[in-house]
Amino acid sequence: MIYSHILGTGGYAPKRILTNQDLEKMVATTDAWITERTGIKERRIAAEGEATSDMAVVAARHALAMAGCSAEDLDMIIVATVSADMPLPSCAVMVQAKLGASRAFAFDLSAACAGSLYGLSIADQFISTGKAKRVLVVGAELLSRLVDWSDRNTCVLFGDAAGAMVIGPASDPERGLLSTHLHSDGGAAGMLSIPGGGSLHPQSEEVLANNMHKIAMNGREIYKFAVRVLPPAILEALDANGLQVSDIDHIVSHQANARIVESVLDRLGVPLEKCWLNLDRYGNTSSASLPISLDEANRAGRLKKGDLIAMMAIGAGMAWGSALMRW
Structure with missing residues (x-):
């Protein structure tokens, strides 16, 4: 393979x-x-x-x-x-x-x-x-x-x-991406959306007047959803590869809110020190968040050959997932 x-x-x-x-x-x-x-x-x-x-x-x-x-x-x-x-x-x-x-x-x-x-x-x-x-x-x-x-x-x-x-x-056959695990729930689509500007609500004076072309979100519900689904996603990746939470060397996460990351890691029993955090400097950069975090950790020399990296992300859709990589 x-x-x-x-x-x-x-x-x-x-x-x-x-x-x-x-x-x-x-x-x-x-x-x-x-x-x-x-x-x-x-x-x-x-x-x-x-x-x-x-x-x-x-x-x-x-x-x-x-x-x-x-x-x-x-x-x-x-x-x-x-x-x-x-x-x-x-x-x-x-x-x-x-x-x-x-x-x-x-x-x-x-x-x-x-x-x-x-x-x-x-x-x-x-x-x-x-x-x-x-x-x-x-x-x-x-x-x-x-x-x-x-x-x-x-x-x-x-x-x-x-x-x-x-x-x-x-x-190196001992290194690489071990597995990825993706999920979505369209029933939760209303939690985070840009409702206007598409085929459902085409661009119009009404759309602009009501700011339907801007981001709308329910932060409280997103928090509850994320904290509920992300820990099982990480466990799913570990189970698929016969690994344990204690085997994780680093968490690289999309960072929407520091409280979400803290809560998810707490539920998993992973020390916060294992996660590269930069939310304080960049805010939520959506799809850019995970690769920027990976890049910063990489260039800082944080990631060592053979380290087990667990990745997780969640976004509008709702769409979420996890991955495991042997660095």
């Missing part, structure tokens, strides 16, 4: 920083309120004229450089995003063109905050079957243009960023 492995990681966050103190001047909120409920202290905001594909390309180039390959080596490109440059065509083909990856086929994936994990799973199928040798998976979100800046329940949460992974066959 061919195991796939992450050959290179990369990340990008815009230069502009929006702090909680800045938000105090924009909406009825406080630094203490945001920090206590979310763990977020600041988030990044894309520059005027900067598009999702621009951020994705920077992260991709960092990942390619680490992997020691060029854009021409890529067989496929998956961009996980809910904030593409435009509805048509895909953000992925924009990234392909900007990178000069002429050999690669490219497409977008919509699984919100779980997008990069879904993308990793798809890439793994192409690698393990020999259909592809080099796959670029990018999670990129420009959410600052999708939030209602008058809604303190959502505007304090999200930030702009991109994270990338180059995936290929593992050269």
Whole structure:
């Protein structure tokens, strides 16, 4: 069996920083309120004229450089995003063109905050079957243009960023992606959505007037849902590979809210120190969150050869999942 492995990681966050103190001047909120409920202290905001594909390309180039390959080596490109440059065509083909990856086929994936994990799973199928040798998976979100800046329940949460992974066959049979496990529940779709702008509610004066083209969410219900489904997802991955919670060396998680991560790890009995946390600096960057966390932990020298890494993510859909990788 061919195991796939992450050959290179990369990340990008815009230069502009929006702090909680800045938000105090924009909406009825406080630094203490945001920090206590979310763990977020600041988030990044894309520059005027900067598009999702621009951020994705920077992260991709960092990942390619680490992997020691060029854009021409890529067989496929998956961009996980809910904030593409435009509805048509895909953000992925924009990234392909900007990178000069002429050999690669490219497409977008919509699984919100779980997008990069879904993308990793798809890439793994192409690698393990020999259909592809080099796959670029990018999670990129420009959410600052999708939030209602008058809604303190959502505007304090999200930030702009991109994270990338180059995936290929593992050269060492003892290393690589062991398994991925994906789930969804469309019955919970109303918890987090952008209700307007699609075929159900096409763009109109009414949609714009009611801010239906902006993110709407029920944070309390999302918290309860996440804390309920993520621990079993990690246990599912461990059981599939005959491993125990105590075998986990690192948790790499999508970070929507620090309280969710803390609660999930507490239920699993995993020390918080095993999870790379950067939510305080970036906020919720949706599909970019997991690969950025992986990249930071990787570049900090936190991940050692042979370490067991458990990944988890949950997003709108609701869509969630887990993965296990021997680094």
